[in-house]
Amino acid sequence: xxxxxxxxxxxxxxxxxxxxxxxxxxxxxxxxxxxxxxxxxxxxxxxxxxxxxxxxxxxxxxxxxxxxxxxxxxxxxxxxxxxxxxxxxxxxxxxxxxxxxxxxxxxxxxxxxxxxxxxxxxxxxxxxxxxxxxxxxxxxxxxxxxxxxxxxxxxxxxxxxxxxxxxxxxxxxxxxxxxxxxxxxxxxxxxxxxxxxxxxxxxxxxxxxxxxxxxxxxxxxxxxxxxxxxxxxxxxxxxxxxxxxxxxxxxxxxxxxxxxxxxxxxxxxxxxxxxxxxxxxxxxxxxxxxxxxxxxxxxxxxxxxxxxxxxxxxxxxxxxxxxxxxxxxxxxxxxxxxxxxxxxxxxxxxxxxxxxxxxxxxxxxxxxxxxxxx
Numbered sequence: 376x377x378x379x380x381x382x383x384x385x386x387x388x389x390x391x392x393x394x395x396x397x398x399x400x401x402x403x404x405x406x407x408x409x410x411x412x413x414x415x416x417x418x419x420x421x422x423x424x425x426x427x428x429x430x431x432x433x434x435x436x437x438x439x440x441x442x443x444x445x446x447x448x449x450x451x452x453x454x455x456x457x458x459x460x461x462x463x464x465x466x467x468x469x470x471x472x473x474x475x476x477x478x479x480x481x482x483x484x485x486x487x488x489x490x491x492x493x494x495x496x497x498x499x500x501x502x503x504x505x506x507x508x509x510x511x512x513x514x515x516x517x518x519x520x521x522x523x524x525x526x527x528x529x530x531x532x533x534x535x536x537x538x539x540x541x542x543x544x545x546x547x548x549x550x551x552x553x554x555x556x557x558x559x560x561x562x563x564x565x566x567x568x569x570x571x572x573x574x575x576x577x578x579x580x581x582x583x584x585x586x587x588x589x590x591x592x593x594x595x596x597x598x599x600x601x602x603x604x605x606x607x608x609x610x611x612x613x614x615x616x617x618x619x620x621x622x623x624x625x626x627x628x629x630x631x632x633x634x635x636x637x638x639x640x641x642x643x644x645x646x647x648x649x650x651x652x653x654x655x656x657x658x659x660x661x662x663x664x665x666x667x668x669x670x671x672x673x674x675x676x677x678x679x680x681x682x683x684x685x686x687x688x689x690x691x692x693x694x695x696x697x698x699x700x701x702x703x704x705x706x707x708x709x710x711x712x713x714x715x716x717x718x719x720x721x722x723x724x725x726x727x728x729x730x731x732x733x734x735x736x737x738x739x740x741x742x743x744x745x746x747x748x749x
Contacts, residue, residue, distance in 0.1 A: 403452040424476040435474040443537035451578035456569035474559035485517040485552030491604040495583030505571025509561040516550035523547040615647035685747035699736040
């Protein structure tokens with residue numbers, strides 16, 4: 376049964392929730408003054424908290440200089456219960472003592488836009504539970520307003536020192552938005568109150584590292600481009616020397632991959648696999664297909680001549696410059712390849728009767744003609 380997350384409110388408060396490309400203010404570095412029931416209060420930007428119900432004597436959500444990692448930012452979020460207030464029969468006072476914060480007003484609805492295909496949520500936390508309280512971190516992903524994936528962390532264990540957490544999201548196809556709840560107690564519904572004055576610290580919450588190319592299949596003549604959405608450092612490598620990939624060094628975040636292919640001198644299409652990878656992330660592969668005989672400047676009909684055609688015992692090829700001549704069967708098998716300078720006579724004794732494809736290749740041009748051997 377799905378959890379009905381928290382607090383149907385008897386007090387309606389108008390709050391503007393900022394949308395972000397990913398989790399808003401996940402490092403809790405930005406704080407702002409917002410209007411509450413009794414006046415103004417400080418809130419982490421992009422989040423809604425129980426501070427809006429405080430009369431000023433106690434704030435469940437505060438900015439803390441005890442943050443992690445030390446090298447990132449200056450603050451974390453401190454989430455604290457106050458059972459004296461939460462046990463009050465006054466609904467507003469009761470809410471002011473409940474340590475919770477979320478990315479928007481409940482019930483769970485889309486609060487901020489997301490991109491890519493995140494599969495987990497990561498971050499750091501410390502927890503000092505009292506009287507059996509249980510931490511709750513709950514994430515919901517949505518598509519067109521409908522919940523498509525969830526993930527949660529529930530634990531009553533004491534975590535006195537900063538520790539990482541990873542919450543795996545349930546499988547889904549696509550999502551376009553999300554909501555997140557952080558609570559110092561198991562705030563699954565209105566009937567559950569904090570059991571103790573438990574304290575939870577959270578910092579640098581984000582979707583787990585992910586890489587999402589805009590497509591996994593590319594067709595090109597000489598060049599193409601695709602977008603990559605990512606929140607980590609990644610690399611792209613081609614398994615074929617004829618296909619160059621840029622950037623060819625480690626790249627962080629969203630970027631564009633450019634593919635540049637050399638000319639395909641064969642009469643068959645060819646493919647390359649580009650692997651986009653990052654530490655701790657499932658690699659993504661992109662199949663790049665280049666059609667036969669692409670990437671060249673096509674020469675004119677008079678730039679080379681085959682005669683006689685049909686041929687019986689011998690035929691001549693007349694070209695304008697040093698040229699590679701390749702002869703293929705109709706099934707694509709190469710039966711002859713040689714350099715020709717101006718004019719060359721080629722015997723047909725090694726060719727069975729039938730139809731062949733003759734390809735003339737220069738440094739920057741290609742042309743094909745049909746040869747019939749009788």
